[in-house]
Amino acid sequence: MKTMSVSKMLKNSIAINCLLMGLLLSSAARSDETKWISIGSLHNWYSSAGCEREIGRTLRSAEQQDGLRWPAQFNLQDCQVAKALWIGTTNYTDPIIDQTFDYKVVHIGPRGLDEVSEFMPVEFKLIGKFQHPSVVVDGLLASHTTYMDIVDELDETLKADRMLYNVVNTSVGITMTRRIYAFSQQHNDNYFIYEYIFKNTGIYDKAGNKHNKTLTDVIMFFQFRLSPSRESGLGGLNYMPQSASWGHNTMNHVLHPFYGDDMRCFYSWHGLHSKCTFDNIGAPYIAIGGRLGAAQFPGVITLHVDKSATDKTDDQQQPFSTPYLDSGAEITRSNDQFNPITMANEYAVMNAGHTPLTHAQYVGSGYPDQFEPISQSGKSQCLGYGPYDLAPGDSIRIVFAEGVNGLSRVMCDKIGTEWLSGATPFILPDGSTTNNADEFKNAWVFTGIDSILKTFSRAKENLESSFDIPQPPPPPNVFEVKSGGDRILLKWADNAQSWHGFAGYRVYRAIHKPDTTFNLIFQCGPATDHPDIVNEYMDQTAQRGFDYYYYVTSYDNGNSNTIQPGVPLESSLFWTRTNEPAYLRRPAAESLKQIRVVPNPFNIRAKNLQFGDSGPDRIMFVDLPPVCTIKIYTERGDLIYTLEHTDGSGDEAWESVTSSRQVVVSGVYIAYFETPDGQSAFRKFAIVR
DSSP: OOOOOHHHHHHHHHHHHHHHHHHHHHHHHHOOOEEEEOSSSOBEEEETTSSOOTTTTTOOGGGOSOSOBTTTTSSSOBOEEEEEEEEEEEEEEETTTTEEEEEEEEEEOSSOOOTTTTEEEEEEEEEESSOOOEEEETTEEOOTHHHHOOOSEEOTTOSSSEEEEEEEEETTSEEEEEEEEEOOSTTSOSEEEEEEEEEEOOBOSTTOOBOOOOEEEEEEEEEEEEOSOGGGSTTTTOOSOGGGGGTTTEEEEEEOGGGTOSOOEEEEEEOOOTTOSSOOTTOEEGGGTOEESOOEEEEEEEEEEBSSSSOOSBOTTOSSBOOEEETTOGGGTOOOTTOHHHHHHHHHHHTOOOOSSOHHHHHTTSOGGGSSSOOSSOEEEEEEEEEEEEOTTOEEEEEEEEEEEESOHHHHHHHHHHHHHTOSOEEOTTSOEESOHHHHHHHHHTHHHHHHHHHHHHHHHHHHTTTOOOOOOOOOSEEEEEEOSSOEEEEEOOGGGGSTTEEEEEEEEEESOSSSOOEEEEEESTTSSOOSOOSEEEEOOOOTTOOEEEEEEEEEOSTTOSSSTTSOOBOOGGGTOOOSOBOOOOBOOSOGGGOEEESSSEEGGGGGGTTGGGOTTOEEEESOOSSEEEEEEETTOOEEEEEEEOSSBSEEEEOSBOTTSOBOOSEEEEEEEEOTTSOEEEEEEEEEO
């Protein structure tokens, strides 16, 4: 056996330790905490590092479009690909490596993240005006808020419904404090207001060491890579060209006094794609009737920027820099805070000012995916604020709002269906008509511009009022749904009834799935069919075999609604919407002779006559004993699935799958039923596919 010298063993030990240390540092540099704000129609996730990088929440490329979900009631509505925040300064002597840089830039995103030595989180918490309601269906927690609205601290004096509080030190000595405000009021629930304080604290490392330097020509540079929406993309229904998922065909348009505008904002939309064989504005999904899958207009409006560290009035020429940036450019990838060449190049982009034309103006009626320089990643819209000189202790306040608006889901279905049908004449938004289907579709999609500008105006008014917008009554703080044999019982708490102007409750229901349109099925209060205030409702119209989802809202008399006077303000559906199904459960049978298989035969072509989208492959075993084991065999005797029926009801559902989750084929099957005391029965049934 060969022996190893002490020196060689020592070298190997050092190498291994260095490798382990490198892996630990690498892991630490990538570590991140995330939180959601999800109490209005716009949902988004946030990073403890201070900005939301590419696939930073899940690290899965299939979820590249992740965040800025609107309308969040529906699945796959994400419009966000990546964001970045770079902070740059000039003539900086770096105490970390004792080197002077002409340009020093520190980074979070669009891809990189270093929470150990660059953007170092100090505090990260979600503060709520009240806790989210307790929502329970048949004993199960049944709301997305259980895992997407984790409140760390309650503050009853908070004017917003939620505030995310985030403090981050940076290796350039600037401490960033950001507060993100969210509202559930129906006219103000599709935007977030971001308030940033950038302060020269001098803290440049995790140990809390400080420099005592005046920072010169400081620029705060935000990058927004947007792509409406995931529904049409790779991580969704995947019917658009793959690069659309990366924002390849995203269009960005800037409004700014530089271009002669009153507003300081930008908005983006799903533009034409050269690989599409049809006009893809709005991303109509031809395979399912033409529904528009990307009619959203996300964007950002600047609301306040300090003129200087000593002049806190709003500088209406800010942002001073609004370039668009190739999202796949090398400059977005190799963010090295100690490389003088890359930092000089980055600072040049940050300091670029305004382009003669906006990105959308340059592209015009062309294809953004073919816009020079051609890349597979499209263009990010950037906002640069500054440059500022910050002495020790100086700070700059920047406030902007980020929102999404556009056609409602109902209108996306309507316009897409009419576009695909080709039935002329088409009615345009202004009431005139056209025989051109694309003109019709696109005119309706682009009403989203007016919608997002209206959203921006409401955010501006909200900030100017110091968040004193009228509020709806709070939601019931407990909502419980219980499945029964011939009805489904809903109960809710009465805490909202002490609210000034409280007028009543409304109950909404959806069938098959929770991410769909809900319909009003009951309301109580003055001027309704049920003028007496109650705190429960029995749904006696439910049918056996179908899944039902609910939410309950409280509403006021409409006197406080300043946007639509007389229209009641109503608590958000997201507080109480259930995500676990309720369904009718018949009483257990007394004899095994009563057991039936429904439907029998099962025919996939008749699914709408069976259990529809609640269970397109569903077969029900009904009139069961309270407890039994159900074993399903092929006609030749192969066991393919076992069900344990233990809930005491007379129903059990089987989704026509084997134990390996494969959908079964056409044929004759045998169900064997056995009770704990040894009684048994058989039933034959047929499946036709």
